Amino acid sequence: MANSQERAALEAPRVTGAPDSIWLCYGDLEHDDTHAECCRQGEVTWCEDKQYDSDVHYVRGDRYDDAMTALTGMVALLETLRTKGDSRYCYVESRGGQMVHVADAIDAARALGA
Numbered sequence: 001m002a003n004s005q006e007r008a009a010l011e012a013p014r015v016t017g018a019p020d021s022i023w024l025c026y027g028d029l030e031h032d033d034t035h036a037e038c039c040r041q042g043e044v045t046w047c048e049d050k051q052y053d054s055d056v057h058y059v060r061g062d063r064y065d066d067a068m069t070a071l072t073g074m075v076a077l078l079e080t081l082r083t084k085g086d087s088r089y090c091y092v093e094s095r096g097g098q099m100v101h102v103a104d105a106i107d108a109a110r111a112l113g114a
Contacts, residue, residue, distance in 0.1 A: 020063045022046045023055040068113055075109045078102050 025045045026038050029052070038044050050057070059067070081090060081102055090102040 018060065019048050021057060021059045022048055023050050023057055025051045026054040026056070028052050029054045071109050071112060075106055078106045078109070 023046060024035075025047050026033070026035075027043050035044070047055075078092070081092065091099040092102055092105065094100050
């Protein structure tokens with residue numbers, strides 16, 4: 001049986017501590033453009049923080065899967081709230097303090113893929 005040093009030598013190198021999300025940074029655009037054109041011009045970089053209004057947010061695939069699982073659970077909970085309450089007038093309070101119609105919250109979550 002291989003010891004830990006031999007196993008480490010057999011495994012491909014990997015990066016640890018990768019950010020959960022990054023931003024593709026396109027700079028301060030003067031007009032609408034395509035990703036391909038920005039790449040051709042050499043103007044695309046990335047950063048852990050948003051720099052410009054044109055930046056695009058990317059989330060790591062494994063984090064996305066976790067978020068979708070949580071979102072699916074949230075939809076199930078909202079469905080339970082809607083069936084236990086009056087489905088026409090059932091509201092929940094968001095973290096921001098706004099009252100959100102449960103059916104609207106379900107629709108918004110489903111639009112994200114849940």
